[in-house]
Amino acid sequence: QVQLVESGGGLVQAGGSLRLSCAASGDTDCITATGWYRQAPGKKRELVAAITNGGETYYEDSVKGRFTISRDNAKNTVYLQMNSLKPEDTDVYYCNAGGCEDYWGQGTQVTVSS
Numbered sequence: 301q302v303q304l305v306e307s308g309g310g311l312v313q314a315g316g317s318l319r320l321s322c323a324a325s326g327d328t329d330c331i332t333a334t335g336w337y338r339q340a341p342g343k344k345r346e347l348v349a350a351i352t353n354g355g356e357t358y359y360e361d362s363v364k365g366r367f368t369i370s371r372d373n374a375k376n377t378v379y380l381q382m383n384s385l386k387p388e389d390t391d392v393y394y395c396n397a398g399g400c401e402d403y404w405g406q407g408t409q410v411t412v413s414s
Contacts, residue, residue: 302326302403304395309408312385316412320380322395322405330400334378336369338391338410345394349380363389385412 308320324331335350335358349369350358357369368381378395390412395405 302328302330302397302399302401304397304403304405306393306395306405306408309393309410311411311413314385314387314412314414316385317381317383318385318410320382320393320395320408320410322378322380322397324376324378324397327400328376331397331403332399333397334371335396335398336378336380337394337396338389339394339407340391348393351378382410385410387412387414 303325305323306320308318310318312318333350333352336348337345338348339345348360348363349367351369351371359367366384371378389410391410392407393410394407397403
């Protein structure tokens, strides 16, 4: 089993920055990749960014150049640095760890005011 705890969400003005953290515990050797998803009410959860254990990254087109995903292996933590935030980035952000199974965090709210 893997437990994921997210932190770092909040309220920020457009153009501002936030850094989300996803700390993993438990059977972390089972994780091969970690991603950040976001979901608005009534909408499908979408992948925003992901990073593999080898350091390969993926970004959804709308966040390229603004968001950066990184990992600290010693802390079993993945970060999502979000810069130049826009009101349309407002969502609940979820951390996902894939590998032996699919694990999800509880979600953290990000609200960007115009």
